[in-house]
Amino acid sequence: MSAPIAIVGAGSIGTSWAIVFARGGHPVSVYDPDPGRLTAATTEIRGRLQALSEAGLLSEPASTIAARVKMQEELAESLAGAVHIQECAPERLELKRELLATIDTIAEPDAVIGSSSSALTISETANHLRDRERCLVAHPANPPHLLPVVELVPAPFTSAQVTERTSALLTAVGMTPVLIRQEIDGFVYNRLQGAVLREAYCLVRDGVIGVDDLDRVVRDGLGRRWAVIGPFETADLNTRGGIVEHARRMGPAYQRMGAQRGQNDPWDDELVAKVAAQRRALLPLEDWDERVAWRDRQLIAQEQARRRAAPR
Numbered sequence: 001m002s003a004p005i006a007i008v009g010a011g012s013i014g015t016s017w018a019i020v021f022a023r024g025g026h027p028v029s030v031y032d033p034d035p036g037r038l039t040a041a042t043t044e045i046r047g048r049l050q051a052l053s054e055a056g057l058l059s060e061p062a063s064t065i066a067a068r069v070k071m072q073e074e075l076a077e078s079l080a081g082a083v084h085i086q087e088c089a090p091e092r093l094e095l096k097r098e099l100l101a102t103i104d105t106i107a108e109p110d111a112v113i114g115s116s117s118s119a120l121t122i123s124e125t126a127n128h129l130r131d132r133e134r135c136l137v138a139h140p141a142n143p144p145h146l147l148p149v150v151e152l153v154p155a156p157f158t159s160a161q162v163t164e165r166t167s168a169l170l171t172a173v174g175m176t177p178v179l180i181r182q183e184i185d186g187f188v189y190n191r192l193q194g195a196v197l198r199e200a201y202c203l204v205r206d207g208v209i210g211v212d213d214l215d216r217v218v219r220d221g222l223g224r225r226w227a228v229i230g231p232f233e234t235a236d237l238n239t240r241g242g243i244v245e246h247a248r249r250m251g252p253a254y255q256r257m258g259a260q261r262g263q264n265d266p267w268d269d270e271l272v273a274k275v276a277a278q279r280r281a282l283l284p285l286e287d288w289d290e291r292v293a294w295r296d297r298q299l300i301a302q303e304q305a306r307r308r309a310a311p312r
């Protein structure tokens with residue numbers, strides 16, 4: 001049998017994490033100080049599993065998976081035997097500091113403690129813990145049972161083995177962990193999200209576009225491609241010759257746009273070469289045409305799925 005997992009906090013993120021681990025075969029114990037949340041979470045988990053099952057996205061009956069999740073009104077009972085604890089309490093510094101310290105004193109000695117925190121670093125929330133080397137941020141997208149990426153953000157005090165173990169556990173349950181190498185504000189997910197949102201606000205403020213039309217630019221353009229490939233691969237595939245050629249042609253215009261917003265971070269030759277080297281390791285230029293054709297097939301499949309879900 002797979003190792004037990006504990007979820008601490010049964011709100012939006014905690015209930016979705018419970019699905020991720022139960023779907024991956026683990027017994028899951030969920031704690032929340034609010035008994036009303038535990039009742040609501042049970043219903044939410046069943047409903048979400050049912051929806052996944054109807055879409056053909058589960059390899060077992062929804063009821064089998066739901067039966068792996070047990071609600072606990074006592075924190076100590078929920079942590080007993082757990083090899084991984086995923087903290088999903090509200091994003092408040094003092095609350096997390098106290099809660100993580102309590103978890104640290106009760107948890108099994110070899111349990112890893114992951115925090116779902118969106119912005120607070122583990123250096124801020126766990127630096128005072130006795131066993132702080134077993135702690136790291138494991139920040140999911142919302143909802144994790146539908147969006148697989150998880151940012152792993154260790155502190156300098158986190159043991160490398162703990163990060164590796166968490167990465168292996170998450171990969172085994174179908175998630176895609178990504179290592180964030182510095183405890184930077186907002187990590188990477190929210191920095192990217194924030195960059196787009198900042199510009200969107202400025203464009204609306206300056207009367208360049210309305211809110212719905214801006215969303216349409218993303219919904220019907222940028223976002224569709226980003227559903228298939230990231231911004232670096234997008235630039236790489238947008239220009240024959242790859243990302244070096246893209247930077248040569250488009251770099252000056254993007255630099256001007258950045259400078260207009262007070263952001264003067266030019267892509268100098270050294271930086272472009274660093275990015276290009278990583279892209280070329282992933283996609284040699286001789287495979288470029290084939291990858292462009294693959295991207296187009298993905299966009300076709302996406303359009304088919306869209307029409308099936310909402311026929312015009």
Ligand SMILES: NC(=O)c1ccc[n+]([C@@H]2O[C@H](COP(=O)([O-])OP(=O)(O)OC[C@H]3O[C@@H](n4cnc5c(N)ncnc54)[C@H](O)[C@@H]3O)[C@@H](O)[C@H]2O)c1
Pocket residue numbers: 008009010011012013014031032033034037087088089090091095099116117118119139140141142
């Ligand atoms: N909602 C998002 O989009 C999102 C995305 C990624 C990460 N996160 C992070 O996940 C964490 C949880 O966010 P959420 O959106 O699920 O919040 P939420 O408010 O939906 O749920 C928080 C839950 O924690 C419970 N709780 C309160 N005090 C507690 C305590 N002392 N011990 C245990 N549980 C306690 C509450 O009863 C509630 O059920 C936060 O750190 C948040 O930043 C949220």
